[in-house]
Amino acid sequence: MWGWVRRRDPRLLVIRRAVRVTLVACLGFYLCRYVIGSADAAPYALFGTIALGALSQIPGSPRRRARTLLTVLPVAWALVALGTLLSVSNWAAAAGMFVLGFAVSFVGVGGPRLVGLAAGMQLLYILPCFPPYDPGALPERLAGLTLAVLLLAAAELFVWPDPAPTPYRHRLADAVTALAACLEALADDWSGDKTGRDRLAALVPEATEAADALRPSRLAPIDRPASAGRHDRALSSAAGTARLLLGRVVDLYFSADREAITRSAAIKLLSATAGCVEATGAWLRGAGPLPDTNLVEAAITDFRVARMNTDPTGLPPERLRLGALALSLGEWTKSLVVAVRIAAGEPVRHPDPTPEAARPGQFWYAYRRTPALYWHRLRENLTPRSVAFQGALRLALALAVARLIAGELDLSHGFWVLLTILTVLRASAAETRSTLRPALIGTVAGSVVAALLLLAGPDPLVFAVALPFVMIAGFAAGPLLGLGWSQALFTLVITLVFAQVTPVDWRLAEQRVTDVLIGAAIGVLIGLFAWPRGGAGELHRATGTFLAAAAQVVRETVAVMADGTPPGNALPRARLAGQLAEASFALYQSERHPAATLDWQATLIAGHHAVRGAEVLVRSCPAGGLLPCVNQLTALADEVATGYDRSAERLLRNETPDHPPDRPPPPQWPDDLGQDLYVVADLRAWLDGLREDLTNIRGRPEPTDDLRTQVARIADGAT
Numbered sequence: 001m002w003g004w005v006r007r008r009d010p011r012l013l014v015i016r017r018a019v020r021v022t023l024v025a026c027l028g029f030y031l032c033r034y035v036i037g038s039a040d041a042a043p044y045a046l047f048g049t050i051a052l053g054a055l056s057q058i059p060g061s062p063r064r065r066a067r068t069l070l071t072v073l074p075v076a077w078a079l080v081a082l083g084t085l086l087s088v089s090n091w092a093a094a095a096g097m098f099v100l101g102f103a104v105s106f107v108g109v110g111g112p113r114l115v116g117l118a119a120g121m122q123l124l125y126i127l128p129c130f131p132p133y134d135p136g137a138l139p140e141r142l143a144g145l146t147l148a149v150l151l152l153a154a155a156e157l158f159v160w161p162d163p164a165p166t167p168y169r170h171r172l173a174d175a176v177t178a179l180a181a182c183l184e185a186l187a188d189d190w191s192g193d194k195t196g197r198d199r200l201a202a203l204v205p206e207a208t209e210a211a212d213a214l215r216p217s218r219l220a221p222i223d224r225p226a227s228a229g230r231h232d233r234a235l236s237s238a239a240g241t242a243r244l245l246l247g248r249v250v251d252l253y254f255s256a257d258r259e260a261i262t263r264s265a266a267i268k269l270l271s272a273t274a275g276c277v278e279a280t281g282a283w284l285r286g287a288g289p290l291p292d293t294n295l296v297e298a299a300i301t302d303f304r305v306a307r308m309n310t311d312p313t314g315l316p317p318e319r320l321r322l323g324a325l326a327l328s329l330g331e332w333t334k335s336l337v338v339a340v341r342i343a344a345g346e347p348v349r350h351p352d353p354t355p356e357a358a359r360p361g362q363f364w365y366a367y368r369r370t371p372a373l374y375w376h377r378l379r380e381n382l383t384p385r386s387v388a389f390q391g392a393l394r395l396a397l398a399l400a401v402a403r404l405i406a407g408e409l410d411l412s413h414g415f416w417v418l419l420t421i422l423t424v425l426r427a428s429a430a431e432t433r434s435t436l437r438p439a440l441i442g443t444v445a446g447s448v449v450a451a452l453l454l455l456a457g458p459d460p461l462v463f464a465v466a467l468p469f470v471m472i473a474g475f476a477a478g479p480l481l482g483l484g485w486s487q488a489l490f491t492l493v494i495t496l497v498f499a500q501v502t503p504v505d506w507r508l509a510e511q512r513v514t515d516v517l518i519g520a521a522i523g524v525l526i527g528l529f530a531w532p533r534g535g536a537g538e539l540h541r542a543t544g545t546f547l548a549a550a551a552q553v554v555r556e557t558v559a560v561m562a563d564g565t566p567p568g569n570a571l572p573r574a575r576l577a578g579q580l581a582e583a584s585f586a587l588y589q590s591e592r593h594p595a596a597t598l599d600w601q602a603t604l605i606a607g608h609h610a611v612r613g614a615e616v617l618v619r620s621c622p623a624g625g626l627l628p629c630v631n632q633l634t635a636l637a638d639e640v641a642t643g644y645d646r647s648a649e650r651l652l653r654n655e656t657p658d659h660p661p662d663r664p665p666p667p668q669w670p671d672d673l674g675q676d677l678y679v680v681a682d683l684r685a686w687l688d689g690l691r692e693d694l695t696n697i698r699g700r701p702e703p704t705d706d707l708r709t710q711v712a713r714i715a716d717g718a719t
Contacts, residue, residue: 005480008480009479009480011162011163013162014476014479014480015476016160016161016162017053017054017162017475018471018472018473018475018476019159019160019472020053020152020155020156020159020160021049021050021053021054021152021471021475022468022471022472022475023155023159023468024049024053024148024151024152024155025045025046025049025050025053025148025471026467026468026471027151028042028045028046028048028049028144028147028148028151029042029043029045029046029467029497030464031045031147032045032144032147033500033501038140038143038144039501039502040134040137040140040141040144041140041141041143041144041147042144042501043127043144043497043501044080044127044140044141044142044143044144044145044148045144045145045147045148046148046497047123047127048076048124048144048145048147048148048149049148049151049152050120050123051119051120051121051123051124052069052072052076052117052120052148052149052152053120053152054120054475055119055120055123055422056116056117056119056120056121057115057116057221057222058113058116058117058222059112059113059116059165059222059223060113060165061164061165062156062157062161062162062164063156063157065156066153066154066156066157067153068113068117069149069152069153069156070149070150070153072117072121073146073149075121076121076124076145076149077142077145077146079100079104079121079124079125080124080125080127080128080138080141080142080145081138081142082096082100082125082129083096083124083125083126083127083128083129084128084129084133084134084135084137084138084141085135086129087128087129087130087131087132087133088133090403090404090407090408091404093129093130093403093407094400094401094403094404094407095400096125096129097125097126097129097396097399097400097403097418098396098397098399098400099396100122100125101122101125101392101395101396101399101400102392102393102395102396103392104118104121104122104125105118105122105391105392105395105396106378106381106388106389106392107378108388108392109228109377109378109381109386109388109583110227110228110374110377110378111226111227111228111229111232112221112222112223112224112226112227113222113227114227115221115222116221116222119422122399122418122422123419123422124145126399126403126415126418126419127415128141129403129415130406130407130414130415165223168214168219168223168224168225168235169235169284169343170284170285171210171213171214172214172235172238172239172242172284173281173284173285174210174213175207175210175211175213175214175239175242175243176238176242176277176280176281176284176336177210177278177281177282177285178203178206178207178210178211179207179210179211179242179245179246179249179277179281180274180277180278180280180281181203181207182200182203182204182207182246182249183245183249183270183273183274183277184271184274184278185197185199185200185203186200186249186252186253186270186274187267187270187271187274190263190266190267190270191267197253200249200253204246204249204250207246208246211242211243211246214239214242214243215601216586221586225239228373228374228376228377229370229373229374230342230343230345230365230366230368230370230373231342231343231345233342233365233373234339234340234342234343234363234365234366235339235343237335237339237362237363238336238339238340238343240608240612241332241335241336241339241612242336244332244609244612245277245329245332245333245336248325248328248329248332249329251325251689252270252322252325252326252329255321255322255325260319260320260321260322260323261310261312261315261319261320261323262303262306262307262310262320262322262323262326263322264306265302265303265306265307265310265323266303266322266323266326268299268302268303269299269300269302269303269326269327269329269330270326270329272295272296272298272299272330273296273299273329273330273333275295276291276295276296276333276336276337277333277336279291280336280337280340283340283344284340290340290341290344290346291337291340291341292337292341293334293337293338293341296330296333296334296337297334299330300327300330300331300334303323303326303327303330304327307323307675307678308675311674312674312675312677312678313673313674313677315677317677317680317681317684320677320678320680320681321681321684321685323678323681324678324681324682324684324685325685327682328613328616328682328685328686331616332612332616335362335616338363339363342363342365342366348363348366348367352364352367353619360572360575361615361619362612362615380576380579380580381580381583385538385541385542385580386580386583387427387534387538387580387583387584388583390530390531390538391427393530394425394526394527394530394531395421395425397526397530398421398425398522398523398526398527398530399418399421399422401522401526402417402418402421402518402519402522403417403418405417405518405522406418406515406518409518411511411514411515411518412511413498413508413511413512413515414515416494416511416512416515416516416519417515417516417518417519417522418519419519420439420515420516420518420519420520420523421519421522421523423435423439423483423487424436424439424519424520424523425523425526425527426527426534427534428527428532428533428534428536428537429524429527429528429532429533429534430532430534431534432523432524432527433524433527435483436520436524437484438482438483438484438487439483439484439487439516439520440516440517440520441484442483442484442485442486442487442488442491443487443488443491443512443513443516444513445484445488446487446488446489446490446491446492446512447491447509447510447512447513448509449488449491449492450491450492450495450506450508450509450512451506451508451509451510453492453495454495454499454504454505454506454508454509455506460499460500463496463499463500464500466496467493467496467497467500470489470492470493470496471493473489474486474489474490474492474493477489487516491509491512494512495508495509495512534588536588538584539581539584539585539588539600540651540652540654541651541652542577542580542581542583542584542585543581543584543585543600543603543604543607543651544647544648544649544650544651544652545577545580545581545648545652546574546577546578546580546581546604546607546648547603547606547607547644547645547647547648547651548577548644548645548648548649548652549570549573549574549577549578549607550574550606550607550610550611550644551610551641551642551644551645551648552570552573552574552641553570553571553574553610553611553614554610554614554637554640554641554644554687554690555570555637555638555641556568556570556571556614557570557614557617557618557637558633558634558636558637558683558687559634559637560618561617561618561633561679561683562629562630562633562634562683563630563634567618571611571614571615571618574607574610574611575611577607578604578607578608578611581604581607582604585600585601585604588600598656598657598697599696599697602693602696602697603647603651603657603697605693605696606644606647606690606693606694606696606697609689609690609693610644610690613686613689613690614686617682617683617686629670629673629680632668633680633683636684636687637687639691640687640690640691640694643660643691643694644690644694646658646660647694647697657694657697659695660691660694660695
């Protein structure tokens with residue numbers, strides 16, 4: 001038996017948590033019920049522990065979780081107080097349930113800690129919003145809740161505490177360190193070391209796995225750097241940039257042009273970037289000083305000076321490609337270092353270099369205060385197109401309707417109806433239906449056992465002794481055995497608790513089944529009428545909108561660089577569309593779906609590459625001045641943007657994008673533009689990469705080299 005548990009729960013995280021929650025819940029309940037003699041405080045000591053210890057998922061180390069519990073205690077007091085006061089009438093309680101249900105759920109867009117607390121905080125309003133209306137009992141209710149929170153915070157620190165989770169910073173350090181090794185091998189290869197190429201081929205799988213480990217889909221929701229604050233935004237940006245760099249390394253692996261005119265300067269730039277990336281990884285591990293951008297900035301400047309001193313007139317574009325790729329690698333390395341410095345809390349010492357018309361720039365959040373960042377996150381999601389808004393409204397509506405029906409039917413334990421909705425309601429109607437069968441079977445089974453126990457009429461001491469054992473099993477059963485076992489054992493827990501608070505008979509079990517059936521029915525109906533497709537439905541629209549915005553970025557960027565057109569708002573619009581698309585994709589990943597014919601990650605890659613590449617070009621290259629080849633550049637940009645538009649149109653129609661058409665014959669490029677030929681090469685390298693991204697959405701039509709296949713969907717730059 002123990003071996004089976006260790007296989008399911010290797011670090012015993014589930015068992016540890018079940019023991020802590022049970023110990024605190026029973027201690028608080030018994031202390032209030034039998035020592036203090038308060039029948040009003042006892043349920044809040046118990047259910048306060050269940051709300052914040054079992055229903056909530058708080059990320060971080062034991063110390064951080066304890067601090068979070070103490071921080072939210074005033075909010076918990078407010079919810080219990082509001083529930084107590086609004087229980088004066090059925091309609092007041094239902095209205096409060098809708099407003100607070102939406103607010104508590106929607107603020108989860110601020111980050112994993114807020115998301116993890118949402119379900120538990122809902123319960124803190126649900127419990128007191130039912131009759132009897134007794135404001136005089138509020139002090140005892142708050143005392144019971146306070147005791148629960150204090151005991152739970154202490155238990156996090158001293159009662160079989162969880163091992164500290166692997167910080168995201170360490171995962172990022174692994175990816176950055178592996179990337180630095182790849183850069184060093186590539187620099188050696190360019191420098192003539194015959195072992196460099198083989199070393200790079202051997203290092204790429206490890207670097208790919210380390211970069212893939214940073215994906216949100218590979219992390220539990222509470223472990224993702226997804227809060228609205230500067231620290232998490234910067235870590236997420238650094239992870240996306242690291243994946244971009246890995247993709248660029250492989251591009252350079254296949255572009256080792258021995259005749260490139262800037263080859264020696266590119267080698268120096270690559271060596272400098274390898275050193276900067278290695279220093280960044282060392283700091284993330286705590287083994288070195290915080291890296292500075294001075295080194296990589298100097299290397300980029302030296303490379304640009306070398307290009308200025310080398311006349312490219314008369315050279316074919318292919319001999320300029322290597323330098324363009326190396327320059328983009330240097331710029332992204334600079335972005336990586338800046339992001340890590342922001343995550344470290346270093347103040348930004350220079351103004352935002354993004355042109356006024358293209359703001360907010362890549363690191364716009366570094367110039368904002370934390371409250372403003374959270375308000376910005378809330379505001380940008382306050383739209384029916386946001387999956388966070390949809391989910392919060394769906395849950396609030398279901399809870400409010402359930403509260404109203406429970407009050408109108410005068411159910412004696414109506415809060416069970418709302419608790420069932422918290423348990424079974426999912427992002428899509430299909431997911432909600434999938435939870436119904438185990439939930440109902442488990443509830444009926446647990447109710448039968450509870451009814452038989454109550455009919456047997458044992459001594460009340462039996463209920464007190466049995467409670468902690470059943471509670472441990474119940475809290476561990478959900479993660480280890482599934483929802484059905486969890487519902488069955490939780491039904492027994494509720495029976496054992498109420499048998500010690502008020503006189504009960506076997507009809508308590510009958511009421512439990514009735515309430516669960518009502519809650520399940522409400523959850524299913526709301527799920528059918530309120531955005532029933534969940535993340536899948538919104539994902540097509542969100543990604544289609546993102547690719548359409550990216551197409552505008554492509555056209556606008558080339559117009560600015562080639563023709564001197566003033567920048568518009570394409571970049572800011574695309575950034576917002578990308579954020580909403582990422583949120584939809586995160587929800588989609590949490591649901592169950594059949595195998596998709598579309599690679600959603602590659603679809604997001606295409607949009608992010610367009611935005612990130614345009615940011616670098618607009619910031620680092622002079623606008624205008626390419627009139628002699630404006631027609632060729634405009635045609636090339638229009639070809640790529642049209643591919644984006646076609647993919648966007650099919651996504652908006654809930655269809656899968658087609659493979660892009662074959663590449664047309666290359667136009668004749670002028671070779672007498674002097675230094676502007678380098679700008680042309682930078683633009684062409686970016687556009688060629690975007691065309692490659694469109695191919696990856698449906699998968700490559702022909703097998704490709706293993707190295708490129710390994711990283712084709714890693715370098716997404718996604719946040």
